[in-house]
């Protein structure tokens with residue numbers, strides 16, 4: 062694997078080559094994504110499957126006379142071969158553009174902004190991390206996934222914009238299973254692996270596992286008080302992220318929050334939500350080359366900003382604010398409330414303590430009505446005391462109820478949840494969320 | 507086609523390793539996604555991706571390294587990384603694969619009409635523009651989009667036991683959707699998209715019915731907008747193929763994946779209510795239920811001659827007359843579990859390792875026409891086109907929603923209803939299968955969007971199914 066400096070240099074070399082190769086009035090944008098990842102899967106406390114993946118690609122947009130097309134090309138890492146691939150790509154795009162009509166929604170950012178963010182904490186040695194994990198897992202049924210390595214993202218345009226983002230990170234996402242089939246989920250993720258930090262995190266999960274050994278409680282469908290831990294709330298916010306805050310989805314009446322943005326529905330005044338790019342782990346620039354602003358999406362429970370990419374800006378006459386192609390947030394930050402963590406069980410009184418939710422989808426999207434399952438460490442609590450784990454249940458409720466009329470409190474403490482997603486590449490998304498105490502959660506099955 | 511094969515073979519032959527077994531899987535994928543939204547052509551999205559995965563077995567421990575560097579030095583370096591990984595992890599390995607057999611097969615496989623060029627980009631835009639323009643002017647129609655996705659994949663698998671497997675495939679995904687809005691509710695009607703993908707060429711576009719669909723889909727979106735909500739309560743349920751595929755996928759496919767049953771997916775995709783000891787014994791559904799793994803329907807998305815571990819694929823009954831026979835498990839899972847399975851060890855690309863996937867999972871047709879199915883229902887609802895899916899991690903308690911509902915009263919199809927949802931429990935639901943449509947009701951469908959695995963992989967799966975009737979299902983509508 063080439064070092065990170067080499068990658069930045071190799072990307073600059075491709076950008077320079079492209080600048081020279083363009084013919085007036087052609088313009089380009091070039092995005093870059095690379096990673097080198099160690100991947101280790103665990104099952105029953107042992108290594109089930111392990112390997113290493115090295116990959117790099119560019120996303121190349123060629124613009125000429127109001128026409129444009131995008132081409133993603135995998136790079137080989139060899140400078141000469143990659144210039145050859147880019148050259149063939151340029152040829153392909155030049156042949157494509159005359160076949161297209163002019164695009165009325167093409168909006169280019171001509172600012173030559175510069176951004177550079179490099180974090181190169183040394184990563185843990187994979188062999189050592191695996192040894193610590195398997196040692197901790199002795200006598201336990203651990204199943205999980207360790208992913209680690211450098212991630213780089215770059216952007217450059219013919220207007221002179223240039224962005225570089227690089228970070229080393231690891232994410233160990235795991236579950237501990239009780240022999241009765243119940244499980245607790247946890248993760249240890251960040252930039253610097255500390256043996257003590259890992260041991261502490263592991264011990265917390267192990268302690269929760271002990272409660273899971275109690276006889277399982279089966280609940281009838283009905284309405285229950287419930288506490289949703291930050292990881293459970295993450296599933297709800299993750300669902301809303303698909304189109305919820307997207308300018309295009311809102312305008313085309315496909316957003317689950319269309320009533321919210323129309324002023325016909327609102328959340329509790331305690332709900333404040335920001336797309337907090339600065340200080341987050343994701344790049345400060347979008348995949349289409351706009352610097353990303355911090356955006357207040359929900360203020361005092363009512364609609365504020367939406368996510369606007371250049372296409373939506375042109376189509377709806379709005380100002381672009383650095384949203385990605387899919388207008389999807391990647392650094393949601395919800396303000397905490399007044400409930401202190403140590404009083405959660407006491408304030409819940411009698412009801413459900415839900416650590417995680419799973420497999421959410423809409424029962425009625427315009428009504429923001431969601432269904433989904435409890436998963437991992439859901440407990441029945443009576444008079445502030447954990448009584449028993451609860452068998453898997455389905456809920457079906459509107460977000461306007463859960464985070465609106467039925468929201469009793471948000472926790473003061475918040476949890477930083479780093480995305481463990483690795484579809485095609487390791488994600489840099491995160492959410493910073495409190496837990497939520499709700500007066501009524503409807504269970505249906 | 508297979509332009510890189512001679513050089514790849516040469517480089518493979520020159521690789522040096524101390525491993526007892528190694529393999530190379532090269533994948534070259536190119537594609538385009540074209541779309542016209544509200545009569546405006548969106549910029550085409552094109553891609554070209556190429557790389558290889560080297561897998562080694564050292565003292566019975568396997569490890570992989572995937573690389574974008576296909577030079578001799580790049581492949582050798584990847585092989586060495588894989589070998590180093592295997593040696594380092596030996597003390598912690600779950601599996602000892604010294605006794606597991608490997609493939610030495612040689613074969614070529616091609617999608618139907620692979621040699622016929624797909625129409626040029628300008629023709630595709632013309633077609634999409636025509637469909638978009640055919641959506642009528644109506645202020646309630648707020649969004650519509652027509653699109654064609656195309657992916658072409660060449661894969662070459664070589665291993666140190668002499669296997670040489672080449673596949674060249676082309677996958678087509680046509681789509682049209684229209685959204686109607688009345689100031690309060692919005693309803694979307696869709697053709698294709700996540701439901702309809704096939705292997706082939708332009709024939710796929712014709713088969714899916716995209717041409718001329720604009721006005722019909724728009725009219726259906728408006729009908730939904732004006733329709734009452736689906737009533738709540740138990741009813742007989744007639745599921746059309748574009749909802750059956752989802753029902754099969756979530757509540758038969760995933761629970762029968764052997765790696766889930768062996769616990770590999772418990773931290774992510776989940777486990778299964780099915781146990782290894784259930785095969786050969788469990789009555790999964792009514793005696794009308796016949797489920798096959800079928801790689802032999804040429805246009806279906808996951809038809810192939812061999813899976814990505816080099817195992818030869820053939821049609822197998824997973825469930826016959828309701829009795830559970832066989833899991834969806836590839837060679838490795840079969841070795842681990844001591845069960846017969848199918849050739850379904852698959853990877854989504856060169857940078858992800860093969861795991862048990864669904865491939866083509868079908869329901870065999872029965873003997874009733876659609877008219878007969880409807881006539882046999884006294885009080886029911888027909889549902890088509892999946893739009894919402896949710897199921898627990900053991901694949902038991904589900905809730906699914908469709909775009910289109912129609913009431914059935916006394917054997918006759920009645921009015922349209924919106925927001926048709928239903929819920930049930932897999933272990934009981936298939937036992938309520940009461941009638942199975944004949945081949946005239948059956949459709950070959952498939953989706954490119956099945957997610958699973960750590961690292962995560964999204965993969966193509968095919969589902970062919972007739973229309974089916976289920977007794978006494980809990981159905982309900984929406985709020986608005």
Ligand SMILES: [Zn+2]
Nearest residue numbers: 755955956957
């Ligand atoms: Zn799936």
